[in-house]
Amino acid sequence: MIRWSKKTDFLSIRYPLMAFLIFLCFIQLMPQVFITSSQMDTQLPPSADNDIYFWMQLVAYVFIALIVCFYFEETFRTPSAHYIGTFKLGTFRTVFLRYVRLLFIMEIIYLPFVYICIFRANKNIRYNMEFFGSVFELIDPLKPIFQCSVFMLFAVTSAMFFMALLKNKVYVIVLTLVICIMEIRAFPILFDKYTLFRGATMPRADYFSFFPENVLSLFVLSFIFLMLTLILHRFNKT
Amino acid sequence: MLTINNLNFGYKKNVPVLKDINLTLDSGFSLLVGENGSGKSTLINCMTGVLCGSGKIEIDGVPCGSREYARCVSYLPQTFDVYPALKVGEILEFVAGLKGVPKKEVKQAVKDAAQRTNTESFLETKFKKCSQGMKRRVGIASALMGDADVIILDEPTAGVDPKERRQFYRTIKECFAGKTVLISTHILDDIESLADNIIMLSRGKITCNMPYSEFISSLGREATLEELWIHYQEAGNDTVE
Numbered sequence: 001m002i003r004w005s006k007k008t009d010f011l012s013i014r015y016p017l018m019a020f021l022i023f024l025c026f027i028q029l030m031p032q033v034f035i036t037s038s039q040m041d042t043q044l045p046p047s048a049d050n051d052i053y054f055w056m057q058l059v060a061y062v063f064i065a066l067i068v069c070f071y072f073e074e075t076f077r078t079p080s081a082h083y084i085g086t087f088k089l090g091t092f093r094t095v096f097l098r099y100v101r102l103l104f105i106m107e108i109i110y111l112p113f114v115y116i117c118i119f120r121a122n123k124n125i126r127y128n129m130e131f132f133g134s135v136f137e138l139i140d141p142l143k144p145i146f147q148c149s150v151f152m153l154f155a156v157t158s159a160m161f162f163m164a165l166l167k168n169k170v171y172v173i174v175l176t177l178v179i180c181i182m183e184i185r186a187f188p189i190l191f192d193k194y195t196l197f198r199g200a201t202m203p204r205a206d207y208f209s210f211f212p213e214n215v216l217s218l219f220v221l222s223f224i225f226l227m228l229t230l231i232l233h234r235f236n237k238t
Numbered sequence: 239m240l241t242i243n244n245l246n247f248g249y250k251k252n253v254p255v256l257k258d259i260n261l262t263l264d265s266g267f268s269l270l271v272g273e274n275g276s277g278k279s280t281l282i283n284c285m286t287g288v289l290c291g292s293g294k295i296e297i298d299g300v301p302c303g304s305r306e307y308a309r310c311v312s313y314l315p316q317t318f319d320v321y322p323a324l325k326v327g328e329i330l331e332f333v334a335g336l337k338g339v340p341k342k343e344v345k346q347a348v349k350d351a352a353q354r355t356n357t358e359s360f361l362e363t364k365f366k367k368c369s370q371g372m373k374r375r376v377g378i379a380s381a382l383m384g385d386a387d388v389i390i391l392d393e394p395t396a397g398v399d400p401k402e403r404r405q406f407y408r409t410i411k412e413c414f415a416g417k418t419v420l421i422s423t424h425i426l427d428d429i430e431s432l433a434d435n436i437i438m439l440s441r442g443k444i445t446c447n448m449p450y451s452e453f454i455s456s457l458g459r460e461a462t463l464e465e466l467w468i469h470y471q472e473a474g475n476d477t478v479e
Contacts, residue, residue, distance in 0.1 A: 007328075086288055
């Protein structure tokens with residue numbers, strides 16, 4: 001039976017994947033990331049602010065895009081896409097199944113680190129409670145884990161879509177960097193709570209709900225990008 | 239046997255690139271020749287199932303576009319550079335998977351293909367570090383995977399120096415003996431060294447399809463390959479409306 005080798009996929013991403021793992025470990029060595037300022041007001045919903053999403057979403061996005069580019073480079077780069085097309089593997093097996101596999105692997109690698117980050121942020125909140133003698137709400141790890149899983153879905157899908165569209169990993173990386181730069185200043189001004197990686201910069205992250213506005217937009221955008229990618233691959237013959 | 243009946247194709251409406259192509263390829267080396275823009279690559283893309291024109295393309299009754307047809311064809315593009323950062327052996331394993339070689343037999347298939355193309359000592363070398371001639375031989379090894387009946391090589395000697403080219407001719411003659419082989423080329427040396435049959439394409443039409451021995455004497459006098467080339471290209475120009 002004809003198949004796309006899993007071993008080849010792994011070999012093609014081993015170096016960027018290793019870099020991503022080192023980056024995730026490196027974040028754990030920076031205590032300032034987990035310093036959390038909390039606010040409790042009976043009139044307002046609880047809120048917490050720290051640098052976790054800046055590192056775990058905004059900066060991580062560049063690494064994830066790099067992995068996706070290496071993973072899908074031969075699928076979308078014109079000469080090799082043309083060659084691979086002659087094997088009649090189909091869009092489902094060439095793109096969709098491999099996308100699901102990559103997404104699964106990335107979530108498995110990434111989410112435990114998110115849990116550790118939230119655990120450490122909660123530790124900091126507990127310390128604040130003891131120090132100030134006040135009561136702050138702890139972060140339920142499930143909520144940021146869910147938000148980050150949607151972020152990963154968006155990061156993988158968007159990078160795959162850009163790769164399908166631009167067919168060159170250098171262009172995709174440049175575009176990713178531009179998005180990250182826009183995310184620091186322009187997007188918060190333009191989209192406010194709908195900012196893609198809300199909490200990475202302004203406005204502060206909503207750690208206390210599963211589906212804040214930005215996560216909802218990430219989810220919808222991921223679906224649109226996935227559909228567009230499948231259509232692009234299906235109809236791109238030359 | 240590969241047969242093409244009434245194949246027409248155009249990238250835009252009312253701008254045909256291939257016009258009413260009828261062709262039968264039997265075992266042996268057929269050389270597809272023609273000037274730039276004559277439709278060689280388009281014809282090859284139709285034969286490999288990448289493009290779909292009107293008309294019929296079949297291999298022993300198996301229609302083009304099906305998985306079964308894809309298994310019958312081995313295609314080597316002009317620039318074979320899939321996963322250039324991987325080692326030669328890893329690339330061949332990947333191609334073996336695409337060609338449906340059973341997992342247990344992949345290692346052996348890679349070894350056999352490398353042995354036949356004399357690339358055994360390069361299996362652990364990164365593809366991007368191979369010379370142009372070596373890359374071509376790796377391409378041939380990839381075409382050997384899956385034991386296809388029809389082999390299509392798109393300008394396989396482009397960018398290869400004369401010494402490597404000689405070696406290349408020997409390799410493909412040994413590897414593809416008894417198969418139906420179609421080679422698209424610009425290089426007259428390829429015709430002289432390989433051709434059993436010549437197919438000349440000019441402005442999307444076949445102007446000549448005959449055995450090589452007939453081709454070289456087709457002008458009724460001794461003529462060089464250049465003269466024959468020009469003659470049949472102009473024959474195509476004359477018939478253009």
